[in-house]
Amino acid sequence: MAVLVVYASKHGATREIAERVAQTMAAAGHRAQACPVTAAGNLTGYDAFVVGSAVYMGHWQKEATEFVRRNRAVLAGHPVWLFSSGPLGTEPTDAQGRDLTVAAEPKELAELTEAIHPRGHRVFFGALDPGRLGLGERAIRKLPAARAIMPEGDFRDWAQIEAWARSIAADPTLGTQGASGSAQEADGHHDARR
Numbered sequence: 001m002a003v004l005v006v007y008a009s010k011h012g013a014t015r016e017i018a019e020r021v022a023q024t025m026a027a028a029g030h031r032a033q034a035c036p037v038t039a040a041g042n043l044t045g046y047d048a049f050v051v052g053s054a055v056y057m058g059h060w061q062k063e064a065t066e067f068v069r070r071n072r073a074v075l076a077g078h079p080v081w082l083f084s085s086g087p088l089g090t091e092p093t094d095a096q097g098r099d100l101t102v103a104a105e106p107k108e109l110a111e112l113t114e115a116i117h118p119r120g121h122r123v124f125f126g127a128l129d130p131g132r133l134g135l136g137e138r139a140i141r142k143l144p145a146a147r148a149i150m151p152e153g154d155f156r157d158w159a160q161i162e163a164w165a166r167s168i169a170a171d172p173t174l175g176t177q178g179a180s181g182s183a184q185e186a187d188g189h190h191d192a193r194r
């Protein structure tokens, strides 16, 4: 199956997650590639999609949300999985005892779910390199409330990310969909890559 993994990443952590998802799916036998949402272009010819974004101040990156809105007709007609890259640190819960992967769900998730009915959404821990932050981000990080939840470091769990990608690669909807469910036929186009 041809799988497009699209992502919105401000400082690179989410891009690397998307690339690992694509590599893992390719190793499992699919034609998978990762590209930024801003460079995705025509979605014709893909059988399934993975869409991921970094979470900032509780929101997906605007271009990722807009990508889904703009392409909702195509996405709603194909298997889609979403992921978010957000929480930082080594603790699974915040000071109030909330699961960080739940607390980090972007505010757009309900809208996106309603629009395209994804097969799933996963929150992965992210990474923060202070040297890459802009002035505004540095200022936010200095606030007392932010300090505890924005530690420096790389908290991405590659084994978990790869396991998720393998579970998508093995999803029966990809394995059994066949040519009749592919985007190019739905759109009436021939795909030269096949």
Ligand SMILES: Cc1cc2nc3c(=O)[nH]c(=O)nc-3n(C[C@H](O)[C@H](O)[C@H](O)COP(=O)(O)O)c2cc1C
Pocket (backbone or CB within 6 Å): 008, 009, 010, 011, 012, 013, 014, 015, 054, 055, 056, 057, 058, 059, 085, 086, 087, 088, 104, 125, 126, 127, 128, 133, 136, 137, 138, 140, 141, 150
């Ligand atoms: C200013 C700022 C705000 C952030 N806000 C959130 C947030 O609301 N929720 C969250 O889970 N992570 C938040 N993070 C952490 C980032 O989402 C995390 O570092 C992510 O992996 C960055 O991905 P990127 O390198 O692809 O941009 C924030 C980080 C910064 C610097």
